[in-house]
Amino acid sequence: MSNESCPATEVQAQRWNATLPASIFDKGAPGRRGLTFPRWDGQPVEAQLPKELCRAEGADLPSLSEPEVMRHFTQLSTLNHHIERGMYPLGSCTMKYNPRVNEQVVALSGLADLHPEQGPEDIQGLLEALDLLERSLCELTGFAACSLIPAAGAHGEYLGMLVIRAYHQSRGDEDRTEILIPDSAHGTNPASVVIAGLKPRTIKSRKDGRIDLDALRAAVSDKTAGIMITNPNTLGLFENDIQEVSRIIHEAGGRLYMDGANMNAIMGKTRPGDMGFDVVHLNIHKTLSTPHGGGGPGGGPICVAEDLEQFLPGPRIARQDDGTYTLEKVPGPDSTSIHSYFGNVGICLRALAYILRNGGNGLTRVSECAVLNANYLLAQLRDIMPVPFDTGCLHEFVASGSRWKEEFGVRTLDIGKRLLDHGLHAPTIYFPLIVDEAFMVEPTETEPKESLDCFVATMKSIYQEAQTNPELLTEAPHVTPVGRLDEAGAARNPDLRYLGPCNCG
């Protein structure tokens, strides 16, 4: 006999059942404390601020003991899906398992306890490591220089745009302000362009999901500052004409930016620098493993071609002939300063640990396995859920639920919610926008075959349900800690901070 098991396979799915705790603001009681502070053990002093500078009332925070705090957050944690629970096939998110040694090394005394105002004399080891990371990322992407400062992918895009803008401005090309962006792009791309003071211009995709060269040729002009391309793109497809794209843009005087969020598909196989790009950002928290922590922190280093290095923000790490490291200020105005200090250093160190652990061959194998896993899933799901742009799947694919909608009246959203009932996480849905009822699956290389088989079997059983009992989907999820939430209501009457137990129900 076996206990509750994954439909059609022997892999066992975990059931959900947990309860939301009361708000922390309704817990505790006056006088309780989780943390007390050391008494002042020096000469007694009279420390008082003028009353008019002080807050009228103490901040009204709940008073809990340490066990109460532990229980509250422990209980909260049990309400989450997470990668150490099961598969997280969110397309574009590269939810791979993150080795625990990364967490161990960044917590070391001598790394975690460095103050950002400490200079090179105190941080020779750190600079050595960051320098090694910069050089490794350059090799991985085929570029000459790297800035580790961006604190996330979007931050890297922003810096990349600032660099391209600074490049044009340095040449007096003030009017080059247009950045071309395919319509399949991630939302951060156009947004980053705008906040960097440039103008996004959308390029429609071709029928096979790739860049339309004709549209591109028609769009370039002497206003073209550059193009921003995700490669493999958000459909999981490689831009086969990338060299031609590069020629067109460069001839028009623009520069090529690659959103490297999908680098997990191509490490050791092809490099942005070799494809003709001038700048790339890496989502190191995706490709190079950092646990996502429910939203961050991440890291978005950029690598650039040699002539763009001068526009990278300072300080820059430099290795001296005697093997020591210095931090060099960059000349000129700080037009590309984007962070108080040096970005998410701790995340960079995790990326370095990951690179060292895998080595060059290991990283190549990572991409091979990621692509293998995605193709394995695609081969088995294609029949029940077609992939509109089925022309060379790499690390992820975007299926469409439009047939399910037409035939069974269930939406991609419903399929995703039903997956939750089976102890799995839903793929990314409704992105990219150019696929109707998009269902974007990225298994990553760290899922064992058993997980993939479980996902397939579950999808097939949901496909049956959609035909025989579509309400199972449209009303899903059924066994999660909460059911479908009123998102429209949430946006209409925002309840964004705790004022008391909700009396809305």
Place this chain on the structure above:
Amino acid sequence: MSNESCPATEVQAQRWNATLPASIFDKGAPGRRGLTFPRWDGQPVEAQLPKELCRAEGADLPSLSEPEVMRHFTQLSTLNHHIERGMYPLGSCTMKYNPRVNEQVVALSGLADLHPEQGPEDIQGLLEALDLLERSLCELTGFAACSLIPAAGAHGEYLGMLVIRAYHQSRGDEDRTEILIPDSAHGTNPASVVIAGLKPRTIKSRKDGRIDLDALRAAVSDKTAGIMITNPNTLGLFENDIQEVSRIIHEAGGRLYMDGANMNAIMGKTRPGDMGFDVVHLNIHKTLSTPHGGGGPGGGPICVAEDLEQFLPGPRIARQDDGTYTLEKVPGPDSTSIHSYFGNVGICLRALAYILRNGGNGLTRVSECAVLNANYLLAQLRDIMPVPFDTGCLHEFVASGSRWKEEFGVRTLDIGKRLLDHGLHAPTIYFPLIVDEAFMVEPTETEPKESLDCFVATMKSIYQEAQTNPELLTEAPHVTPVGRLDEAGAARNPDLRYLGPCNCG
């Protein structure tokens, strides 16, 4: 509105629902690995053992990747009740919350990485800390000397018995081999006496649950090696006649041993040394906070009267005049050696952290709150579940379910199982043996009033259920990951190691 809540209170109970994972021996696949070992980077060597010394086949262990290992054990963990989930009112077990700083400090480099063959020159800090702990335990118990070596309470009992035996032997009193033990004693007591080569002799308790002085007087003789008493005893009652007991035993030539498992009731209030005892062990993993880890490790240091110090095992920590510490061998035969090294040093350090954090006043307050909490529960449960020996509750009390059995046909076991359905843990049941349908409740001082109220409310609602729907109890638990288990079958046909998915069902 509120989500699932604790009956009759607003504290919310967590529901159970989780699934047992497949056996780890059915997971993984050949070629997968969680850990690889550094390649040998020295001169190549030929390392081979003669075949006849080698195992015929490699040990057949499953091959898992790190993510698979993490998922397996993470899933397992979700099946457990634990102190950071909710109350654990196990009588005699002192399931208090254990401050997280303890775990942090024992993991420090410079403590966790000490090899036991390292001598005093490398461990001055450690010896300083252990010496401070010995002295602190002596003050807490009112004794002259301490050995930190016993690795658990039972191990402390064993050492205590060896010490008492060695004392009598040193005086040529070879025939003093009888240790008197009240019938309410914990099972380890008589067992420890036996393995130390002594003979336990049971003393019946008085009607008020305490030692019967007459029975005691009748039992002592020139065979009496000593007496072993738990105080407060396993009924949670203080042995009020302890001084008289001491007089009787000492006059008969015996020594008094106290099982200090219940020290959480009396810290700063009264001390075994002052009561007339000669030896005590402390369950430091209970009273002085170490997480129980599903069974251990613990620590059972003993403190002894001055004339018994000479029988403690070596090495002994000694502070020199210059403030340094040495380890001194003990003279004479090692008749009290009980551990390879110095016992559970890491657990001792946790106890020290706890003592330092609380200080003398803090420890006294711990006992006060523990006793307050127990009395608060007793006051509210007495009506539905009487306490046969209701004569001065300290940190715990033993109620009896006999009325429930007679009137509703439900046993204490059933009440305990029903508590599990409510997200609570059951109290200790059927111990001590002298109470019919014993139900032994020890809330500890770290439970906030809200938890206690939740426990009371739940017990009252179960009391209702017992009257109206006793099957709810007798068939409980209903919502736990597994239901009642066939313990008789388990003992009859022991299945003690994995040979394949069970085909018994």
Place this chain on the structure above:
Amino acid sequence: MLEVIGTDSVDDLFAHLPAEVRLDRPLNLPDGLTEEEVRRYFLSVARKNHGQDELISFLGGGVYDAIVPAAIDPLVSRSEFLTAYTPYQPEVSQGTLQAIYEWQSYICRLTGLEVSNASMYDGATALSEAISVALASRRKKAVVLPETLNPRYRRVVCTSMKGEGITIIDAPVGADGTIDPQGLAAVITDEVGCVVIQNPNYLGLVEQVDAVGQVVKDSGAVLVAAVNPVSLSVLKTPAEYGAELAVGEAQPFGIKPSWGGPLLGFLACTDAHKRRIPGRVVGRTLDNRGQNGYVLTLQTREQHIRREKATSNICSNQGVNALRATVYLAMLGTEGLVELGESNLTRITALKETVRGIQGAALPFDGPVFNETVVRLDKSAQGFCTYARRHGMLAGIPLEGFAGCGGGDLLVAVTEKRTGAEIARFGELLKNYLESPTEEVTS
């Protein structure tokens, strides 16, 4: 698996990549290491550094050597929190969502404002985004920054304002080191849509917040407050002096400095701005079973919906650190927070007392401070830092060139962690340094 896919080798799966862009050699990176070797590498790296665990630190300027309670790591390293993605599927992400909602609530109670987002990269980016929100709300194109604004924040703000074509105007600072309200009023032209106040300012001084607030209010511009959140334990809340947005760096709430990242920016605002702020926001709502639950909300502000019309591009944020700060605040409660504030006040007062007694050292500004102060030396501040460092101390941040400060000016910070002995030692080293001939101490 290849059979199911219908291909012979993994290489085939990459065959459609144009040959000319294929990498025809292995990556030029070393071979992979075992876990133990990775650990050994980082241990060797860490040993070449000297951090605040080893040195006595008086460094501040936005990041502080604060106490990190032991409860945080075991909670935050639970894989349920650590390895979860952004809560896109709320039904299986209530843990993350409720925690963020509670973080937002804590920030609102600290700042007195009504809305908070889920986090920003750091204090500097939070400030530039807040200025953008403020200017957008007034449809204006100029912002006033105080001279005493953290120079690291100013740089980031400048980058961003340049992109958006915003003019930056300096607010004059008086001899006491704080904003001169009259002077401020004079520079708030019609173009100005936003005035920034930093409190305490980069010199550690508590601003005359009411006066500044009044001036800004009269001008019709939006007041944006950049605050050290620890100081909100005792100082006036941004809401009390009329700030419509408050931002800052919450690193001291349980986050190790890690050479400046990951940090934790926060951003709060009045209700009026809620549909303009950047970043994720969690709201409470009901599910189809009538239970309370939490969701990401107001998403129409965000880039994945609005793309180029989004108010910001931020996507990944500092989630883990927001959780750390939430646990930290939960450990403190009202009383703990006050005790924390008072601990800082006591120690900075003691430090000032110590400095006052030393020949050759002075306190150039005598206004109230919270946890940081300028010490003016008769000799080089940088020289003192070098000297102190040789004695195991990080003495502070030299201020030369900042807001009129000279080569003798040093920014010195304390936290609740500093002991009486450490502050006495600071005085001792300072005294020795000032008394010795220059050659001796710098050699």
Place this chain on the structure above:
Amino acid sequence: MLEVIGTDSVDDLFAHLPAEVRLDRPLNLPDGLTEEEVRRYFLSVARKNHGQDELISFLGGGVYDAIVPAAIDPLVSRSEFLTAYTPYQPEVSQGTLQAIYEWQSYICRLTGLEVSNASMYDGATALSEAISVALASRRKKAVVLPETLNPRYRRVVCTSMKGEGITIIDAPVGADGTIDPQGLAAVITDEVGCVVIQNPNYLGLVEQVDAVGQVVKDSGAVLVAAVNPVSLSVLKTPAEYGAELAVGEAQPFGIKPSWGGPLLGFLACTDAHKRRIPGRVVGRTLDNRGQNGYVLTLQTREQHIRREKATSNICSNQGVNALRATVYLAMLGTEGLVELGESNLTRITALKETVRGIQGAALPFDGPVFNETVVRLDKSAQGFCTYARRHGMLAGIPLEGFAGCGGGDLLVAVTEKRTGAEIARFGELLKNYLESPTEEVTS
């Protein structure tokens, strides 16, 4: 709460304690510290120590400087495992129970035996308990211990045998450092119910297990094997040479040494002994819903049921460490375990090679070893330890007085962690020590 209880003060709750035994003063212990101060105290204590993270260690003798994989701590520190009690309520303890069952299964697969318990305090107590089981099964009163048994185990066994009135007989060891089977046969008298073999023995030497097994089998006594479980990666299993019980110290499976505790004793046996062994045992069974589940079983052996008739008094065991070892073994798998064994073999072979080339040093025994060897110096072994320690190395355990060893004999251990450079350094220091005049190296 007092009102509900019906009393006026907490003091009243203690009023029934006899006045004469009440402590009439506060405990003479210092005032409580804050968490930060506790951390500071332990940091200061730790800094006065010098452990294996800092020094290159060749110490062994039962406890080894082994690799601890990073996956262990985050799993074991999950409160679900760490803060659970003994699984007395199986319905809400399946995590602990299944983990113990898997630990038992791992130990069975390593030893080749059929039953394992949940853990013992350490290897020494496991051995004495195993001897008791063996003697009880044969109803005999004498046990044979090899001269080369770990002296720390021997001491604990002696204490226990004395309590139980058991005679201890020494098995003779040959010139090659291993048990002499003929000699052994000669000392197994009629009284003897149990013979102990340690493999590898305390000198690091692999015993002629088949020959010893045969002698013991012929005698009718029970063979108890004390083994280094790491060596079971490659060495014959106790079952293969006829041992009915196997015990040992599993510390190298993911457990930090902590100056010798908490460690992890294990105890395994053939099916025939299962109702006599000490400690907790988990069994698999069915629940009333027909599902697999786990329970503590065979409890009638245990003290809480059988009291003075129990086979042992052990109650709390080393649960957390058994879990650590289970995770460790899960990380390795069959191949990893073999790789671990070969790593040890390679390194000890390299160390022996290194020693062989050094004038004044010798390998007195030339039999096969697994991870530990005796090195015989022309000078004092203790002197070498002192010398090496001054150069940051823990060179080994001096053997003087053990089993005929002299003042020049040193027990040197390696693990998978030792590098080529470290072993070369060992040789270098040894060479320097042996070459220098005595005064120089010890001064």
